[in-house]
Amino acid sequence: MSPASPGECPACLGRWPADDLRIADCGLTVAYLHDDQFFPGWVMLVLKRHVTELFELTRDERGRLIEEVTAMARALATAFAARKVNYGLLGNLIPHIHWHVVPRLADDPAPREAVWGVAHARTRLTAGELQERIALIQAHLAKGES
Numbered sequence: 001m002s003p004a005s006p007g008e009c010p011a012c013l014g015r016w017p018a019d020d021l022r023i024a025d026c027g028l029t030v031a032y033l034h035d036d037q038f039f040p041g042w043v044m045l046v047l048k049r050h051v052t053e054l055f056e057l058t059r060d061e062r063g064r065l066i067e068e069v070t071a072m073a074r075a076l077a078t079a080f081a082a083r084k085v086n087y088g089l090l091g092n093l094i095p096h097i098h099w100h101v102v103p104r105l106a107d108d109p110a111p112r113e114a115v116w117g118v119a120h121a122r123t124r125l126t127a128g129e130l131q132e133r134i135a136l137i138q139a140h141l142a143k144g145e146s
């Protein structure tokens with residue numbers, strides 16, 4: 001079995017991302033707060049079924065996926081007063097479609113660099129901070145800022 005198979009995929013096995021990071025069911029994807037909040041509001045949209053490449057999706061699924069990414073980006077931009085939103089779809093570490101949506105803020109320490117290229121200590125939120133951040137994003141999604 002290849003590492004990209006559903007039987008070995010941490011997303012398909014429910015091992016990743018952690019349940020306490022779950023924000024919302026978006027339809028085709030589930031939104032999770034990234035476990036490192038050095039960049040506040042960093043969210044991942046994880047496809048519900050096992051697929052590793054965009055070309056494996058139907059045309060309709062690709063369209064729905066980009067709409068979900070766009071909805072989350074709009075909500076994050078508003079919730080965090082982002083100057084820019086970054087998007088990442090790599091899959092080298094976890095070969096399962098998951099889209100990183102990262103608001104870049106006014107006090108961004110490296111506004112011209114990709115988030116994974118910025119050296120930093122991981123920022124883990126307390127349980128209370130985590131719930132506050134998730135609630136903030138949920139509220140902006142519910143307001144139609146999505």
